[in-house]
Amino acid sequence: MTTVGGRKARGAFFTPGPIARYVTRWALRGPTGRVLEPSSGEAAFLLAAAESGGSGWLLDGVELHPASASAARSALAATGVAASVRTADFFTLEPSGDYDAVIGNPPYVRYHDFTGADRARAQAAARRAGVRLTGFASSWAAFTVHAARFLRPGGRLGLVLPAELFSVNYAAPVREYLLRSFAQVRLVAFTERVFPGVVTEIVLVLADGFGAPGVGRLETLQVQNAAALEMLPTEPVFEAFTVASGDRKWTPALIPAEPLRAFDQLLRGPAFGVLADWGKVSLGIVTGNNGYFALTSARAAGLGLGPDDLLPLSPPGSSHLRGLEFTAQDLADLAETGFATWLFRPSLKRSPAAVAYVRAGEALGVQNAYKCRIRTPWWQVRLVPPPDLLLTYMNADAPRLVANTAQAHHLNSVHGVHLNDGADRDRAQELLPLAALSSVSLLGAETVGRSYGGGLLKLEPSEAKQLPLPAPDLLRAATPALRSVRSPVAAALARGRLAEAVQLVDEALLTQTLGLSPETVRQLSAAHTHLQARRLDRARTRFQ
Numbered sequence: 264m265t266t267v268g269g270r271k272a273r274g275a276f277f278t279p280g281p282i283a284r285y286v287t288r289w290a291l292r293g294p295t296g297r298v299l300e301p302s303s304g305e306a307a308f309l310l311a312a313a314e315s316g317g318s319g320w321l322l323d324g325v326e327l328h329p330a331s332a333s334a335a336r337s338a339l340a341a342t343g344v345a346a347s348v349r350t351a352d353f354f355t356l357e358p359s360g361d362y363d364a365v366i367g368n369p370p371y372v373r374y375h376d377f378t379g380a381d382r383a384r385a386q387a388a389a390r391r392a393g394v395r396l397t398g399f400a401s402s403w404a405a406f407t408v409h410a411a412r413f414l415r416p417g418g419r420l421g422l423v424l425p426a427e428l429f430s431v432n433y434a435a436p437v438r439e440y441l442l443r444s445f446a447q448v449r450l451v452a453f454t455e456r457v458f459p460g461v462v463t464e465i466v467l468v469l470a471d472g473f474g475a476p477g478v479g480r481l482e483t484l485q486v487q488n489a490a491a492l493e494m495l496p497t498e499p500v501f502e503a504f505t506v507a508s509g510d511r512k513w514t515p516a517l518i519p520a521e522p523l524r525a526f527d528q529l530l531r532g533p534a535f536g537v538l539a540d541w542g543k544v545s546l547g548i549v550t551g552n553n554g555y556f557a558l559t560s561a562r563a564a565g566l567g568l569g570p571d572d573l574l575p576l577s578p579p580g581s582s583h584l585r586g587l588e589f590t591a592q593d594l595a596d597l598a599e600t601g602f603a604t605w606l607f608r609p610s611l612k613r614s615p616a617a618v619a620y621v622r623a624g625e626a627l628g629v630q631n632a633y634k635c636r637i638r639t640p641w642w643q644v645r646l647v648p649p650p651d652l653l654l655t656y657m658n659a660d661a662p663r664l665v666a667n668t669a670q671a672h673h674l675n676s677v678h679g680v681h682l683n684d685g686a687d688r689d690r691a692q693e694l695l696p697l698a699a700l701s702s703v704s705l706l707g708a709e710t711v712g713r714s715y716g717g718g719l720l721k722l723e724p725s726e727a728k729q730l731p732l733p734a735p736d737l738l739r740a741a742t743p744a745l746r747s748v749r750s751p752v753a754a755a756l757a758r759g760r761l762a763e764a765v766q767l768v769d770e771a772l773l774t775q776t777l778g779l780s781p782e783t784v785r786q787l788s789a790a791h792t793h794l795q796a797r798r799l800d801r802a803r804t805r806f807q
Contacts, residue, residue: 296363358412446472551634650679707731
């Protein structure tokens with residue numbers, strides 16, 4: 264997120280009125296009770312409670328920043344409702360366990376700014392609730408857990424959280440805690456951004472029945488924007504989603520009910536497995552300085568470097584990996600057009616040209632980069648064998664699995680897949696790039712990966728391993744049908760027509776081979792389009 268002045272440093276983002284009012288209306292039941300707004304800022308939620316006629320409610324707030332706390336007190340005093348705002352660090356307060364509702368918008372400070380004593384206090388508070396957070400957790404994660412402990416049994420928790428709750432790994436303990444600590448967990452997601460000028464999207468977490476046994480089920484509702492909350496009926500219809508295990512990602516909960524059922528049945532059945540079933544996913548080569556180690560043909564020739572000094576390289580980035588295959592001819596064409604297709608990687612017995620290039624690098628201080636500094640010798644990068652397949656992992660549209668018939672080495676801008684030995688190895692290299700374009704695999708990528716502020720879908724190696732792909736039996740059965748569409752799929756990809764390629768693969772793999780009905784395939788395709796559109800629309804909103 265971005266904001267101004269001191270707000271950014273402490274992660275304060277003041278909440279739009281429709282959101283504060285909606286969460287507050289949901290949380291306050293009956294004529295009386297106690298409500299807490301931790302990290303109250305200027306008390307948007309407490310003011311919403313006062314405005315809703317909650318004169319029988321005792322309103323308490325906690326705010327770290329003195330000026331905001333003072334402004335909140337003044338605003339609340341004008342309402343005539345009993346309210347108090349304490350100036351304090353919320354993580355230093357012992358949970359009282361006597362609030363009927365805890366509502367608010369926790370501070371959002373990313374892990375690299377959330378350090379030292381602040382992080383230590385937050386993590387200690389989460390541990391006291393039985394939740395262990397990694398050092399990568401942002402401030403809101405511990406805040407959510409600590410806030411829940413202020414509730415009485417049966418109480419309600421209504422928070423505005425970053426939508427990374429759905430998918431990031433460090434939030435897994437928080438997801439598990441919410442599911443096991445509340446009888447019901449409801450999520451309201453937005454298809455547009457609701458904080459002007461703020462990159463991170465949000466979700467409303469409405470958790471009811473604190474202390475009751477969790478049922479491992481989410482209920483979700485998607486609306487366009489904050490204003491749409493004002494038009495919702497008193498009891499809107501939420502869609503249910505059962506979480507297989509408490510720490511699993513919640514992104515599938517955003518899939519509409521019918522395609523979600525079909526998708527879940529396919530993943531639980533024998534027809535589909537995951538990429539890890541086919542082989543090992545590896546990180547690419549980390550050079551420490553791609554500008555030095557990745558060379559164009561012209562530069563390598565000008566330096567006098569020869570075959571003993573260089574290895575063929577898939578150039579930095581992944582824009583060239585948009586088809587089904589990366590061939591030796593593709594590599595040669597990229598070299599001809601000035602791409603860096605050579606990796607400087609001399610043997611210990613260096614040629615005179617390699618010695619000279621190493622000395623030139625040392626004169627520039629290349630050896631002082633961290634990854635170079637921890638290598639001996641610094642100029643000999645640690646190799647990863649050329650993989651059978653290359654997998655793009657930062658994607659604007661969709662991940663691409665590409666056969667590496669060029670046998671090029673790869674940098675850490677893409678992942679490599681080394682296929683298992685066996686009878687299906689050649690078939691897998693030929694056909695998995697096609698099969699990975701099915702709506703099942705593309706929908707799976709949206710659920711196992713994570714979405715970033717710019718709309719990019721990222722797949723870390725651990726996530727890439729879970730990418731849904733046909734099991735060997737299905738791939739063998741689909742071989743004739745997939746081969747028959749290979750040429751038109753390749754042509755569609757070359758023209759940038761991904762949707763056309765997906766339709767061809769769906770017909771061959773899902774309809775013709777697997778026997779799914781056209782309606783089921785249409786629903787799976789629409790579900791993928793829905794999640795992809797959410798991700799891309801958020802990116803467009805950012806730059807408008």
